[in-house]
Amino acid sequence: MLTPVPPADKSMEEIVSLCKRRGFVYPASEIYGGIRGFWDYGPLGTALKNNIRDWWWHQMVDCPPIGPDGDPVNILGLDSAIIQNPKAWEASGHVGGFNDPMVDCKESKGRYREDHVSVLVPTDGQGLSYAFVDDRSAAEKKIKRDAKRSVEEYTLTELPAIDVAAYPSIVAPEVKTAGTLTEPRAFNLMLDTYPGPIRDEDAKAYLRPETAQGIFLNYKNVLDTMRVKLPFGIAQIGKSFRNEVTPRNFIFRSREFEQMEMEWFCPPEEALKWYDFWKHERMKWWRSLGVAESNLIFRDHADDELAHYSKACVDVEYLYPFTAPNYGELEGVAHRGEFDLTQHTTHSKTKLDYFDQDLQVRLQKEGVDKDEIKKRSRYTPNVIEPASGLTRAVLVLLCEAFTPTPDRKGSDYVMQFKPKFAPVKAGIFPVVNKDGMPEIAQKLFRELRETMPVETDVKQSIGKRYARMDEIGTPFCIAVDGDSVTHQTVTVRDRDTTEQVTIGLDKVKAYLNEKLDA
């Protein structure tokens, strides 16, 4: 068995190079020089991604876990459009909140949101102005010390109200000299597009920055058409797009990526229970991918870190080679309260509440007052959202599986994917390309490929063929030898131990199926 390698000792450069060399991930539009923040998934990367995606869907939608009270949970699938009515993004807060113009300071290298910067401007218009973000006293000190004037002679103005032409006379926060601020630049976090044959500003629409909103937009449809009761979930997997300021770290932060999100709708008083439930279910799921426990942690968000919509949030984090010894974000489980449904109710003028008939009946039995029942049985559900990156999951499995093998003669790397997620499940090789062996291998190959991705190869030495399979993480290699001809047996080689077992030719399929199911 191979010794596990700590993520900090793995080289991203080697991982990226192996991904290219073996067809996992290519730089997007490489022949044109690439494009920042975009990546293409090659044949093996696509297979790996699909395997992870299918497992998520299987565990989330088709065969979800039993809930905290011992009842089966109900989650429905959805595939909403990438482009929605732009008003949806105003309601969600993405249009208003993330188009903030930023100013840079050439001196301090600081970057500030324009609307966060305040400026003390001399009321008489003579001399320099002094800017600050939080620390007004620092600006006042500069006034006394450098301008040698009284603070009373200045008027407080917000930076957005100041003309760019006046910037040269502004002393930026944290610096002493004036004129170091650049003009404000808009950072559009959403990519936009113009549906329709004519480019018309009024037709501007956005590529979704998250799949979640498509779920909220269809909450009422699902409720009206699918005979569901609270609590229930809606799950969706799909592409999202964000204008990341700095795409970095291979496929970790890219401008086009794929998400797996589930919105869990529940009565407000149950929200914390479900938050806790999904938090731990999600961690279980990540472990089920074959990720070592020690490489995964929870990180609870501090209150001041919480997004505008969120009441509580925890990240599942992974020990990426490029963040080590720190962990980096992988999945967020957020308690979104009723924020989203309320926002969309307000903006769309469509009721997105829930009439709880079970509660109505229960309250009637308890003899609760009629008006009280009416009031309490109609409410806006709370939402718990486990949201993870599918493309980040691919990255995690690539990093986790990547194992340099200096001890293994000739072989450089083994990708230790759990068999369930390996792009190729088995290689079928005649030990030599003669004496009836290739024919048997070909027959076995044709039989296995009916149900699973397998490869066969008759060229070159057997060792070389094993090593090639190791590098793409194929868990099993089946060698057809002389005994296959005389006794109808083959040997199955384990990728991680290189140990071999001899089994009957007719047992191969069952043997592999058992291992792949684990």
Added chain:
RNA sequence: GCGGGUGUAGCUCAGUGGUAGAGCGUCACGUUGCCAACGUGAAUGUCGAGAGUUCGAAUCUCUUCACCCGCUCCA
């Protein structure tokens, strides 16, 4: 966005102004009896892109693009 680094074959890299290279990988043929064996042969490059200097540029200059590291940002 800032600072630093890098860009030459699929991968790793050598090549500092004068004919485009190596190792590995890939392919073909031979060999083969379980771990990148061996032999012979072959293909593969607009030297990231564009412009300039020069008789001549992978090499010098400028611009640009991409990647890496550190800041910054990250609903």
